[in-house]
Amino acid sequence: PYTRVVPIGERATRAFIAEVCGLAGLPVPDLPGSRAHWYTRSVDSTYLTGKRVFIFGDATHVLASAQIARDEMGFEVVGLGTYSREFAREVRAMAQSLGLEALISDDHLAVEAAIEALHPDLILGTQMERHTAKRLGIGCAVISAPVHVQDFPARYAPQMGFEGANVLFDTWIHPLMMGLEEHLLGMFREDFEFHAGQAPSHLHSAARAHAPVAPAAPVESPVAAMPSPAAAPIQVEAAAPAGPQAWSPEAERELGKIPFFVRGKARRNTERYASELGVQLITVETLYDAKAHFSR
Secondary structure, X not given: OOXXXXXXXXXXXXXXXXXXXXXXXXXXXXXXXXXXXXXXOOHHHHHOOOOEEEEEEOHHHHHHHHHHXXXXXXXXXXXXXXXXXXXXXXXXXXXXXXXXXXXXXXXXXXXXXXXXXXXXXXXXXXXXXXXXXXXXXXEEEEOOOOOOHHHOOOOOOOOOHHHHHHHXXXXXXXXXXXOHHHHHHHHOOOOOOOOOOOOOOOOOOOOOOOOOOOOOOOOOOHHHHOOOOOOOOOOOOOOOOOOXXXXXXXXXXXXXXXXXXXXXXXXXXXXXHHHHHOOOEEOHHHHHHHHHHHOO
């Protein structure tokens, strides 16, 4: 006899213990009760409900993570995939139960393209997805090889069992929570009391304000300053504009007021909207028109 349940997550751990007891002919012992209901009563839980998550890695961790994300964390799984082609059938079945189409590939660029298209709030993946998440400004937790040395802590940090469920909770939740203070700083960045030119009000001693440093004047290269022989002007045909690349300063400031976890999506939607209309300079009006357009 052998077990089939992988004890990753709180529910899977209980199922694993019941399975082992059944194989051994022993009664299932009394297990500790979950304390998750206390967290659900906290204000922090409201930041996490319904977060959109993309999961990629080896099949074992992907299947377990999908169940945890859906059944224990309350996340919405918007993308699921693996590089383990030998388990493609199982991953496809899980994706189908989530209403998704599984991504079976070992090409990290294909995975990156899928992430960019889905705009998730959290990525659970490999070290390659961590690089993608950093570039896109998305929270990420590594759940599968290939991994980095930082994913092998010296402290006791199991992945299986009840204590492993606690470790996974912290590992997945912290990327979503870290950065909320950045949004608050952004909201008050232009406030009369908290702007960069204002000295910190909490310091008792005389404090100096740290105003932005003016950029240095460009230094002309000696080679560039040398006169060059006159050349015939080159006629270049004007090319059609490739798309909106310019944001007005007012629009950039207004975009900065949007929470960081949806700011990237707002920027992409606005640029897409402006591109479809042929708008070259995105203004505050363009930003709000795009918001109204995609809210229908």
